[in-house]
Amino acid sequence: MTADTLTIREMCDAFEVTPRTLRFYEAKELLFPHREGQKRLFTKSDRARLKLILRGKRFGFSLEEIRQLLDLYYMGDQQQTQIAAAYDVARARLADLESRRDELNEAIDDLKDQLKWGEKMIASMNQTRRAAE
Amino acid sequence: MTADTLTIREMCDAFEVTPRTLRFYEAKELLFPHREGQKRLFTKSDRARLKLILRGKRFGFSLEEIRQLLDLYYMGDQQQTQIAAAYDVARARLADLESRRDELNEAIDDLKDQLKWGEKMIASMNQTRRAAE
DNA sequence: CGTATCGCTTACGTCAACGTAAGCTTTCAT
DNA sequence: ATGAAAGCTTACGTTGACGTAAGCGATACG
Numbered sequence: 001m002t003a004d005t006l007t008i009r010e011m012c013d014a015f016e017v018t019p020r021t022l023r024f025y026e027a028k029e030l031l032f033p034h035r036e037g038q039k040r041l042f043t044k045s046d047r048a049r050l051k052l053i054l055r056g057k058r059f060g061f062s063l064e065e066i067r068q069l070l071d072l073y074y075m076g077d078q079q080q081t082q083i084a085a086a087y088d089v090a091r092a093r094l095a096d097l098e099s100r101r102d103e104l105n106e107a108i109d110d111l112k113d114q115l116k117w118g119e120k121m122i123a124s125m126n127q128t129r130r131a132a133e
Numbered sequence: 134m135t136a137d138t139l140t141i142r143e144m145c146d147a148f149e150v151t152p153r154t155l156r157f158y159e160a161k162e163l164l165f166p167h168r169e170g171q172k173r174l175f176t177k178s179d180r181a182r183l184k185l186i187l188r189g190k191r192f193g194f195s196l197e198e199i200r201q202l203l204d205l206y207y208m209g210d211q212q213q214t215q216i217a218a219a220y221d222v223a224r225a226r227l228a229d230l231e232s233r234r235d236e237l238n239e240a241i242d243d244l245k246d247q248l249k250w251g252e253k254m255i256a257s258m259n260q261t262r263r264a265a266e
Numbered sequence: 267c268g269t270a271t272c273g274c275t276t277a278c279g280t281c282a283a284c285g286t287a288a289g290c291t292t293t294c295a296t
Numbered sequence: 297a298t299g300a301a302a303g304c305t306t307a308c309g310t311t312g313a314c315g316t317a318a319g320c321g322a323t324a325c326g
Contacts, residue, residue, distance in 0.1 A: 024283070059193060090248055100192075105234065107230055154315095171321080
């Protein structure tokens with residue numbers, strides 16, 4: 001049985017990252033792989049966290065920001081004040097993501113216009129070329 | 134008349150960036166302010182470009198990627214092959230943005246679930262606290 | 267006329283996020 | 297037994313995106 005843990009190499013292959021990157025994330029307390037002697041063993045939780053880390057990076061968050069967000073996602077049973085604080089931060093993050101989505105939709109609309117313009121351009125140039133032949 | 138151009142300071146105030154940043158963007162050929170003697174004068178085109186630069190950064194693009202995208206947006210009348218190539222790149226970018234939006238929506242849904250969970254948590258903890266009093 | 271203020275250039279400093287190299291154990295197949 | 301492979305630690309190097317400091321020219325102001 002594989003005990004549901006991955007070696008560092010398997011983890012790298014699964015997520016297309018380097019060992020250095022995984023060790024770096026551990027040093028920054030973004031991942032907490034178990035140890036079997038010296039060797040790291042990455043659990044299901046680590047895989048879920050790494051997925052969120054990479055997603056966060058695609059959205060342009062810094063590792064430090066991502067670490068805080070992970071602390072939110074993976075809170076155990078904590079004190080009420082902690083939960084409440086986390087709740088507020090999560091709501092702020094939601095607002096951030098929604099505004100990002102809106103801006104992204106703007107950018108998409110802009111680009112679609114740009115593409116229409118490009119199509120007309122190409123068409124008219126083909127026109128011109130045929131006329132010149 | 135202000136000739137529709139901004140000094141570097143006005144530009145900084147308008148976009149909340151530092152002079153260093155604007156000079157840096159010029160050095161990297163992302164902006165092309167005119168000169169009045171030594172002094173930079175930022176045109177409407179520069180303002181539009183800077184808006185796109187800052188938007189790109191919020192989406193996690195590197196300045197080099199952004200420069201290429203700007204070259205697309207602001208192509209003059211070029212050769213057909215150039216237009217056609219730009220068209221392809223723009224379509225690829227559109228696909229990228231749309232997939233980002235989809236992933237963003239996923240993240241938003243996840244977070245909404247998380248928030249519901251948090252609300253329940255807080256509610257049940259208030260319950261517990263009242264029971265213990 | 268002195269002196270601030272604004273802008274310019276040149277150049278070195280910095281921080282995040284890894285890359286890369288050196289040298290050391292453990293493991294496992296030949 | 298051994299030597300290649302995989303993993304580890306430590307530490308210095310690198311790249312991108314600016315920050316910051318020094319020093320100079322022009323311009324405005326009291």
